[in-house]
Amino acid sequence: MTRFYQPDLSKNIDSPFVRDTNNKLVRRSYWLDMNDRTLVMVMVNGIGKHLTNDEKRAHLMDLRRKHLIDQVCVQEILPLEK
Helix, strand or coil: CCCCCCCCCCCCCCCCCCECCCCCECCHHHHHCCCHHHHHHHHHHCCCCCCCHHHHHHHHHHCCCHHHHHHHCCCCCCCCCC
């Protein structure tokens, strides 16, 4: 099952990441009204910057913006094995 980011509603009840009981975005139009460039900026430098790569990936796939995953998700560099 896809794991979406769950915002703390006690701090921000109007978060654009809020989902209903069926895991549907409550404020879906907030995201769909953004063009690709703006969405990348919001996810990298704005309200989405604290999300994990998995949460960002799930969010983008839900918005049918899978083509933006490489621009939004930071590549994790693994240490060399010895």
